[in-house]
Amino acid sequence: MTTHYLVLSALLFAIGAVGVLIRRNAIVVFMCVELMLNACNLAFVTFARQHGNLDGQLIAFFVMVVAAAEVVVGLAIIVMIFRTRRSASVDDANLLKY
Amino acid sequence: MTDAPSYLSPTGQEIVFLLLGAVAVGAALLVVTTRQLVHAALWLVVTFGALAGCYLVLTAEFVAWVQVLIYVGAIVVLLLFGIMLTRAPIGRSADLDSGNRPAAALVALATAAVLVTVVVDGFRTAYAPLRAGGGSAGEIGSSVFRNWVLPFEALSVLLLAALIGAIVLSRTDIRGRG
Numbered sequence: 001m002t003t004h005y006l007v008l009s010a011l012l013f014a015i016g017a018v019g020v021l022i023r024r025n026a027i028v029v030f031m032c033v034e035l036m037l038n039a040c041n042l043a044f045v046t047f048a049r050q051h052g053n054l055d056g057q058l059i060a061f062f063v064m065v066v067a068a069a070e071v072v073v074g075l076a077i078i079v080m081i082f083r084t085r086r087s088a089s090v091d092d093a094n095l096l097k098y
Numbered sequence: 099m100t101d102a103p104s105y106l107s108p109t110g111q112e113i114v115f116l117l118l119g120a121v122a123v124g125a126a127l128l129v130v131t132t133r134q135l136v137h138a139a140l141w142l143v144v145t146f147g148a149l150a151g152c153y154l155v156l157t158a159e160f161v162a163w164v165q166v167l168i169y170v171g172a173i174v175v176l177l178l179f180g181i182m183l184t185r186a187p188i189g190r191s192a193d194l195d196s197g198n199r200p201a202a203a204l205v206a207l208a209t210a211a212v213l214v215t216v217v218v219d220g221f222r223t224a225y226a227p228l229r230a231g232g233g234s235a236g237e238i239g240s241s242v243f244r245n246w247v248l249p250f251e252a253l254s255v256l257l258l259a260a261l262i263g264a265i266v267l268s269r270t271d272i273r274g275r276g
Binding site for chain 1: 135205
């Protein structure tokens with residue numbers, strides 16, 4: 001039973017990884033990162049269920065909070081890049097300076 | 099590890115899990131492949147909802163509701179705001195994908211193959227019978243404030259730092275010395 005959840009988690013992680021690699025818009029890349037974080041959360045909750053303690057659920061909860069903080073800062077950065085470059089594409093933001 | 103799972107007569111939990119898992123994988127595939135940005139965000143809602151259902155089946159009630167609150171309620175709304183603020187094309191757009199599609203497919207296949215093989219091989223006999231009431235808010239709360247106080251406090255500082263960082267980044271009249 002728990003193997004099914006882990007397989008689902010692995011599939012979602014792979015889908016998120018392919019999204020990060022092929023998408024061009026920075027916000028969609030963000031969505032795919034969230035997908036990968038969710039896959040990890042599912043694995044954590046599954047292991048918590050399997051071992052019968054709550055630590056995995058707590059780590060999933062912490063991951064969600066960190067993901068929320070990451071989205072806030074990341075979106076601020078994306079909006080700022082859009083202000084200076086008029087584009088939200090990751091291909092246009094290929095320089096660290098200028 | 100009480101009794102082995104039988105694949106011929108699935109229980110209710112397994113049927114619910116299969117439905118939720120199919121919905122989650124299908125919606126995730128649509129997030130990655132859809133040609134419209136706003137639709138990608140909305141399919142992400144479906145994926146997160148199906149995952150919240152999975153958490154409920156795994157008796158992690160608190161995590162499921164936090165998932166609905168934070169991901170569906172906050173993060174997707176923030177992402178939609180980001181799509182609107184960057185004036186992304188609302189309709190279909192052709193140039194959403196970059197050119198490294200074969201490499202991405204290769205990486206994804208390799209990742210999925212390795213992970214699924216390892217997981218299936220490592221946890222073939224792991225079988226946890228589900229009991230009700232594992233992850234209610236009361237138990238999670240007592241575990242947080244008994245065993246996880248320091249990470250919890252560190253997280254609050256992290257949230258404050260993220261808040262200040264977002265304000266500093268988005269205000270144009272605050273400039274660093276760089």
